[in-house]
Amino acid sequence: MSELGRSEPAAVWREYWTRGRGSAAFVFGLGVTALLIAVALVSLVWTPHPIDAIDIPNRMQPPSADHWLGTDLYGRDVLSRLMAGAVNSIAVSLVAVGIGAGLGVPLGALAAARRGLVEEVVMRFNDFTFAFPALLSAVMITAVLGPGAINSIIAIGIFNIPVFARLTRGASLSLWKRDFVLAARVAGKGRTRITVEHILPNIASLLIVQMTIQFALAILAEAGLSYLGLGTQPPAPSWGKMLNEAQTLMSLAPHLAIFPGLAIMVTVLGLNLLGDGLRDLLDPRLRRQR
Amino acid sequence: MSGDDVLLKVENLTLDYALPRRRLFAAPPRHRALDDVSLTLARGESLAVVGESGSGKSTLARTILALEAPTAGRVTLCGKDVFAASPGELRKLRRHAQMVFQDPYGSLDPRRKVGWIVAEPLDALERVGRAEKLARIAEVLGSVGLKESDADRFPHEFSGGQRQRIAIARALITRPDLIVADEAVSALDVSVQAQVLNLFMDLRESLGLSYLFISHDLAVVRQVADRVIVMRDGKIVEEGETEAVFGAPRHPYTRALLAAVPRIGGPRRRAV
Numbered sequence: 001m002s003e004l005g006r007s008e009p010a011a012v013w014r015e016y017w018t019r020g021r022g023s024a025a026f027v028f029g030l031g032v033t034a035l036l037i038a039v040a041l042v043s044l045v046w047t048p049h050p051i052d053a054i055d056i057p058n059r060m061q062p063p064s065a066d067h068w069l070g071t072d073l074y075g076r077d078v079l080s081r082l083m084a085g086a087v088n089s090i091a092v093s094l095v096a097v098g099i100g101a102g103l104g105v106p107l108g109a110l111a112a113a114r115r116g117l118v119e120e121v122v123m124r125f126n127d128f129t130f131a132f133p134a135l136l137s138a139v140m141i142t143a144v145l146g147p148g149a150i151n152s153i154i155a156i157g158i159f160n161i162p163v164f165a166r167l168t169r170g171a172s173l174s175l176w177k178r179d180f181v182l183a184a185r186v187a188g189k190g191r192t193r194i195t196v197e198h199i200l201p202n203i204a205s206l207l208i209v210q211m212t213i214q215f216a217l218a219i220l221a222e223a224g225l226s227y228l229g230l231g232t233q234p235p236a237p238s239w240g241k242m243l244n245e246a247q248t249l250m251s252l253a254p255h256l257a258i259f260p261g262l263a264i265m266v267t268v269l270g271l272n273l274l275g276d277g278l279r280d281l282l283d284p285r286l287r288r289q290r
Numbered sequence: 291m292s293g294d295d296v297l298l299k300v301e302n303l304t305l306d307y308a309l310p311r312r313r314l315f316a317a318p319p320r321h322r323a324l325d326d327v328s329l330t331l332a333r334g335e336s337l338a339v340v341g342e343s344g345s346g347k348s349t350l351a352r353t354i355l356a357l358e359a360p361t362a363g364r365v366t367l368c369g370k371d372v373f374a375a376s377p378g379e380l381r382k383l384r385r386h387a388q389m390v391f392q393d394p395y396g397s398l399d400p401r402r403k404v405g406w407i408v409a410e411p412l413d414a415l416e417r418v419g420r421a422e423k424l425a426r427i428a429e430v431l432g433s434v435g436l437k438e439s440d441a442d443r444f445p446h447e448f449s450g451g452q453r454q455r456i457a458i459a460r461a462l463i464t465r466p467d468l469i470v471a472d473e474a475v476s477a478l479d480v481s482v483q484a485q486v487l488n489l490f491m492d493l494r495e496s497l498g499l500s501y502l503f504i505s506h507d508l509a510v511v512r513q514v515a516d517r518v519i520v521m522r523d524g525k526i527v528e529e530g531e532t533e534a535v536f537g538a539p540r541h542p543y544t545r546a547l548l549a550a551v552p553r554i555g556g557p558r559r560r561a562v
Contacts, residue, residue: 178396179391179392179393179396179397180396180397180398180399182352182357182389182391182397183389183391183397183398183410183457183460184399184410184414185357186355186357186384186387186388186389186411187384187388187410187411187413187414187415187460188380188381188384188385188411188414188415189410189414193414198399201399201401202399202400202401
């Protein structure tokens with residue numbers, strides 16, 4: 001069956017690394033994600049310049065030795081704000097994906113374990129949520145609840161719930177028919193315990209991959225909401241907000257739009273590649289083919 | 291046979307599956323998987339249920355173990371009605387009846403170590419200390435011919451026959467009276483089949499187990515069963531001592547089943 005001759009965790013990780021290393025996309029995704037996290041962590045204790053130090057005489061400077069990525073309309077250092085903006089993006093996306101997975105996975109697992117009416121109710125509610133275009137509805141939610149980082153987290157989080165509920169239900173349903181789950185039932189285990197001990201561990205890799213991809217989408221959504229002025233509020237730094245401020249200055253200081261845009265693009269690309277790479281890596285079918 | 295000797299009693303068991311609706315407002319059609327099935331199994335006895343696929347024999351096994359709810363009928367295990375039992379009572383009853391599945395690759399959770407898998411019924415059904423649990427794991431692994439150290443390995447490190455031994459060890463750990471074996475050897479190579487069947491027979495002697503063998507393989511049945519029940523389309527069509535049924539089958543379906551067994555060198559006959 002498996003080529004993992006030995007099964008100590010260390011050996012499993014070594015095996016993953018050996019195979020993952022072969023994929024340039026996976027390595028790039030992993031590198032970008034690691035860099036993003038590192039930059040965000042560093043910005044918590046150090047940025048090249050204070051993020052809200054206004055310096056009107058030096059505003060809209062192109063990149064220089066002092067300001068590596070230039071300065072914005074108020075003379076604030078773009079690099080410092082990008083670094084701090086990474087924290088903002090990660091925090092919003094992390095909590096939003098956390099809400100999605102934290103509610104979606106139990107709902108999906110419940111639907112698969114209970115079947116019948118419970119399943120119908122959960123899944124129809126899912127379809128209802130899915131039927132709305134996510135970003136448009138997030139705009140609506142933040143418009144109703146008022147703009148702000150917290151509300152944008154809620155808005156993005158809500159639309160992550162059905163994604164995880166569907167994935168969890170679908171993957172769980174096939175597991176419930178497997179003999180080892182029947183064996184657990186014969187052993188006298190209840191549905192909740194079987195879900196925790198057998199179902200969730202066996203779909204964990206699937207969920208991790210989905211989380212990576214949803215994380216990328218959440219970063220994009222957060223940037224979109226902030227760009228529209230519905231997300232993170234000034235003066236807190238946010239990539240979407242920086243793009244918004246830059247758009248009127250496109251001809252005067254194009255670097256103000258280019259760098260936040262690049263940051264968003266590279267981050268989302270990196271996370272997507274990481275997700276794709278993880279999927280290839282964790283898919284047992286691919287492992288067996290080898 | 292007297293009442294005390296009866297381990298399992300199945301009375302008029304009927305089970306319908308609902309099929310997909312053909313028309314929106316018509317009641318969904320039903321398929322009768324079990325039709326008025328009755329049987330008794332004495333302590334220490336080995337009973338085989340044979341029939342082709344779709345005859346309802348696996349459904350019967352699952353219903354006896356309360357994995358499916360019957361439409362009508364009663365299952366009495368150790369004198370207690372399985373479907374009238376409260377969840378707590380049912381859990382107690384489960385200690386007396388365990389199951390071995392067909393596919394030793396699918397019946398063991400790939401993410402758990404053998405020791406965990408084997409101890410699963412014990413964890414769910416009994417309260418035992420760590421030391422006793424380890425002792426019980428070692429005991430059952432020993433009784434199926436595996437090593438105590440195998441408890442720390444994963445299922446994929448074992449061959450098909452060894453995995454089926456692990457599954458048998460799991461079924462034994464609560465010291466049950468009844469083992470339901472659903473095609474337990476049909477996924478194994480012939481030589482491994484013989485080993486596992488011998489193991490079943492040895493365990494029967496040493497532990498006083500009763501068996502309900504679900505099988506389509508008549509050669510296997512002849513080797514292990516005292517009595518045979520032949521099922522077709524959810525109904526019992528013939529029942530009797532193994533040698534009597536095999537030697538002088540009364541029902542035409544049984545004769546057809548027996549005639550379908552391939553024989554080396556013998557004349558070819560048409561399959562069922």
